[in-house]
Structure formats: C-alpha cells, structure tokens
Amino acid sequence: MAPAQGWARRYIKAFCKGFFVAVPVAVTFLDRVACVARVEGASMQPSLNPGGSHSSDVVLLNHWKVRNLEVRRGDIVSLVTMGHKNRYVKVPRGHIWVEGDHHGHSFDSNSFGPVSLGLLHALATHILWPPERWQRLQSMLPPERLPVQSEDQ
Amino acid sequence: MLRGVLGKTFRLAGYTIQYGCIAHCVFEYVGGVVMCSGPSMEPTIQNADIVFAENLSRHFYGIQRGDIVIAKSPSDPKSNICKRVIGLEGDKMLTSSSSSFFKSHSYVPTGHVWLEGDNLQNSTDSRYYGPIPYGLIRGRIFFKIWPLSDFGFLRDSPNGHRFSDD
Numbered sequence: 464m465a466p467a468q469g470w471a472r473r474y475i476k477a478f479c480k481g482f483f484v485a486v487p488v489a490v491t492f493l494d495r496v497a498c499v500a501r502v503e504g505a506s507m508q509p510s511l512n513p514g515g516s517h518s519s520d521v522v523l524l525n526h527w528k529v530r531n532l533e534v535r536r537g538d539i540v541s542l543v544t545m546g547h548k549n550r551y552v553k554v555p556r557g558h559i560w561v562e563g564d565h566h567g568h569s570f571d572s573n574s575f576g577p578v579s580l581g582l583l584h585a586l587a588t589h590i591l592w593p594p595e596r597w598q599r600l601q602s603m604l605p606p607e608r609l610p611v612q613s614e615d616q
Numbered sequence: 617m618l619r620g621v622l623g624k625t626f627r628l629a630g631y632t633i634q635y636g637c638i639a640h641c642v643f644e645y646v647g648g649v650v651m652c653s654g655p656s657m658e659p660t661i662q663n664a665d666i667v668f669a670e671n672l673s674r675h676f677y678g679i680q681r682g683d684i685v686i687a688k689s690p691s692d693p694k695s696n697i698c699k700r701v702i703g704l705e706g707d708k709m710l711t712s713s714s715s716s717f718f719k720s721h722s723y724v725p726t727g728h729v730w731l732e733g734d735n736l737q738n739s740t741d742s743r744y745y746g747p748i749p750y751g752l753i754r755g756r757i758f759f760k761i762w763p764l765s766d767f768g769f770l771r772d773s774p775n776g777h778r779f780s781d782d
Contacts, residue, residue, distance in 0.1 A: 487637035494644065532693055543751040
C-alpha cells in the first residue's frame with residue numbers, strides 16, 4: 464500500500480511542476496513570439512486563400528517582429544478586434560440588415576448597424592447597362608450569411 | 617569545475633525564463649501594480665501614486681461607465697494613458713465645452729469608448745482625440761496602494777457625471 468501511495472503523490476507533484484513550467488512558457492511564447500492562425504474569407508485574395516473555402520491558408524502571426532510597432536507600407540498585418548461585444552446581433556423590429564456582396568470590402572451594416580425600414584426607398588431589380596449584362600437581378604442569400612435565428616421559423 | 621558553473625548558469629537561465637513567463641501571464645491576464653504620472657486624474661489619482669490594476673474586466677467586456685482604465689495612448693502607442701470611461705458605444709457625448717452657447721453632440725461609434733480625465737482643465741482626453749477603440753484598453757484601476765493616506769478603493773468622478781444603469 465505505502466509504495467503505491469508514494470508513487471501517486473510523486474506523480475502528482477511532477478505533473479504540477481511540469482504544468483507550471485509548460486503553461487506559462489507556452490502562453491508567453493504564443494503571446495509574444497509567434498502563433499499560427501487559419502485565414503478565413505476572401506478579402507485578401509489573391510495573396511491569401513486563393514482557393515476560396517476549399518483550402519484555407521494557415522499563416523504565421525509574428526508578434527516578435529512588431530514588438531517595436533515598426534511596420535512598412537505593404538506589410539500584411541493582423542489587428543486586435545475593435546472589441547465588439549457580440550458576434551451575433553439581433554436585428555430590431557422595423558429594421559433590416561444590409562451587406563455588400565464583397566464581405567469586408569463593403570461599408571454596410573457591419574459598420575453602421577441595422578438600418579431602419581423607413582429609410583428604404585427602392586429595390587434594384589435589373590441591370591440595364593452595358594447591354595451584354597442585361598439581366599434580372601436574382602434575390603439570393605449566400606448560405607454562409609443566413610440568419611442564425613429568424614422570427615418566421 | 618566548468619561543468620558545475622555551466623550547469624548552474626543553465627539552471628539560473630531556466631528559472632529566469634520560467635518566472636519571467638509566469639510574470640507575463642499574471643500581468644497580462646490577471647493584473648498588476650502600476651505607477652501613474654501626470655495631473656490629468658486629480659484629485660482621484662495624484663502624480664506618482666501607485667495603484668492596482670486588474671485585467672480581467674476587459675477580457676470579459678466588463679468595463680462600465682465610471683471605471684478608471686489604463687489604455688494605450690492613441691497618439692503614442694508605446695505609452696499608456698489613465699482616464700475614466702465616460703461613455704460606451706452608442707452614447708451621446710457633449711463635444712463642445714459646457715459653457716458655449718451652441719452645444720454640439722456626437723455618438724460614440726461601435727467598438728469605441730469615450731475617456732475623460734477627472735481634472736478637466738488639465739487633461740488631454742477624448743475631448744481632444746475623439747473616442748478610442750475598446751481594444752486599446754489594457755486594464756481597470758480599482759485600488760490605490762500609495763500614498764498610504766489615500767489607501768483604498770477609488771472614488772467616483774468628482775465632475776458630477778450621473779451614469780444611469782441600463
């Protein structure tokens with residue numbers, strides 16, 4: 464009995480010792496030196512994610528290089544999110560959520576929030592010019608932008 | 617002899633790295649002691665006061681109106697500023713001075729906060745450089761350690777802001 468208990472205690476002691484070395488060192492490394500991240504979306508095509516959602520690029524985020532906040536024009540950077548509290552927004556009654564098709568390149572509800580329906584004054588239904596692009600505009604909701612929960616469900 | 621010295625050096629380096637990393641994790645995710653300088657938060661915080669800042673609130677989006685925060689300066693990102701949060705996103709802020717006849721207002725945009733020092737006459741804050749992004753906030757100051765005559769939790773704003781709790 465006694466040797467077995469001694470073994471367990473020594474194991475726990477070694478585990479805690481290793482844990483308190485490994486976790487802070489790993490966290491500090493990921494915060495201060497570098498970490499990896501998967502690129503989502505098409506806003507950086509063709510440099511990043513040229514294959515679209517089939518093959519997402521994985522990039523190295525280098526914290527060490529910006530420790531003095533020195534960047535040059537043309538560098539690709541990663542920014543701390545502005546701190547939006549919610550990833551999900553509830554569109555209030557009497558409002559609509561509008562987005563440009565080129566997500567990220569568009570000044571839309573992602574920037575200014577839901578829009579009151581009273582501001583709606585027209586629907587774009589056709590392309591008239593140039594003649595080779597005469598078409599009726601289809602009402603299409605991209606599957607990745609479907610509402611998470613809607614009232615008619 | 618050399619092996620002994622080398623072994624000791626490596627052990628010392630190992631301990632330095634380990635405790636340095638633990639210190640980083642504590643300062644980054646829990647909190648730490650900060651010394652403030654400057655007159656912009658008088659009388660609540662005087663020059664060369666030592667205060668205790670916690671970093672948990674900003675990770676959990678718990679910063680509220682009336683909190684004193686440390687943030688990275690928008691004009692000099694390598695230095696920090698220490699101000700009180702007067703407005704959160706969506707709030708309507710008075711941008712003209714309170715004595716002028718024509719009052720102008722602006723709304724704090726999403727993801728931003730409006731900061732003002734307690735010493736309104738001697739403070740460069742959001743009245744000068746506008747609302748700052750929430751992501752610049754480093755921590756929340758809630759306790760003063762030095763001088764001992766002023767030991768304890770920090771007072772509310774002396775400028776009579778009334779924050780409605782919604």
